Amino acid sequence: MNRPHDQFTTVEGHQVRYWQVGREGPGVVCLHGIGCSVLEWEHSIHALATRHRVYALDLLGCGLTAKPADASYDVAALARFTLGFMDAMGLDQASLVGNSLGARVAMECAAVAPQRVRSLVLSAPAAMDNPTLFDFRLASLPVLGELLTRPTAFGTARLWRTAVADPACITPEMVREKVALARQPGAQAAFLKTLRGLIHLGGFRSSVIDDSHAKARRIQRPPAWSGASRTVSCPWATSTP
Numbered sequence: 001m002n003r004p005h006d007q008f009t010t011v012e013g014h015q016v017r018y019w020q021v022g023r024e025g026p027g028v029v030c031l032h033g034i035g036c037s038v039l040e041w042e043h044s045i046h047a048l049a050t051r052h053r054v055y056a057l058d059l060l061g062c063g064l065t066a067k068p069a070d071a072s073y074d075v076a077a078l079a080r081f082t083l084g085f086m087d088a089m090g091l092d093q094a095s096l097v098g099n100s101l102g103a104r105v106a107m108e109c110a111a112v113a114p115q116r117v118r119s120l121v122l123s124a125p126a127a128m129d130n131p132t133l134f135d136f137r138l139a140s141l142p143v144l145g146e147l148l149t150r151p152t153a154f155g156t157a158r159l160w161r162t163a164v165a166d167p168a169c170i171t172p173e174m175v176r177e178k179v180a181l182a183r184q185p186g187a188q189a190a191f192l193k194t195l196r197g198l199i200h201l202g203g204f205r206s207s208v209i210d211d212s213h214a215k216a217r218r219i220q221r222p223p224a225w226s227g228a229s230r231t232v233s234c235p236w237a238t239s240t241p
Contacts, residue, residue: 022049031102037063061190151182
């Protein structure tokens with residue numbers, strides 16, 4: 001199917017890129033992982049849209065969304081940003097589908113605004129345990145992180161091949177797109193600010209893990225929900241943030 005066309009809205013005074021597919025059914029909002037974008041949903045958004053109105057957005061600091069230097073990029077701020085996007089789309093309530101950091105942001109939304117979240121689909125939510133990619137741990141270090149995260153085709157391809165089950169799906173075209181987005185003004189700084197708030201050389205920060213577990217304990221199924229709630233893990237996903 002054709003890739004959805006880019007649309008833009010404003011959230012918290014910042015330009016946000018999003019995709020929208022499907023005109024009927026409950027709302028679904030898709031949240032990508034760290035350093036990613038709406039492109040991660042290209043091969044699944046149409047399937048979700050057969051019975052839902054599906055939205056995918058570039059989170060603050062990612063893709064073609066604004067990357068303000070003075071913004072906070074922690075999980076709480078990204079959750080507020082996601083709820084603000086739902087407001088902009090006229091969504092009083094939605095199901096949230098998240099991968100890695102996006103899954104952790106979805107959990108945060110459900111914990112702080114349960115009336116807004118109809119259901120959760122979580123793939124490898126970040127910061128639930130200590131391990132993460134060694135490259136990300138190294139990138140948390142001053143100076144070295146700036147060197148390691150300079151966008152190049154070789155480095156981008158190598159990193160993404162470690163993050164998927166089938167390295168053959170990392171095509172040259174995909175790498176070119178990811179490098180172009182990583183070269184957007186402010187993209188590297190936003191990525192490192194997000195990463196360093198979550199991770200140090202030893203892995204996820206203990207305070208971040210503790211907060212993740214505390215928020216998970218706050219999530220309860222509202223009476224309006226029907227059916228069983230569950231956590232879904234996608235076969236191509238990793239536990240990277």
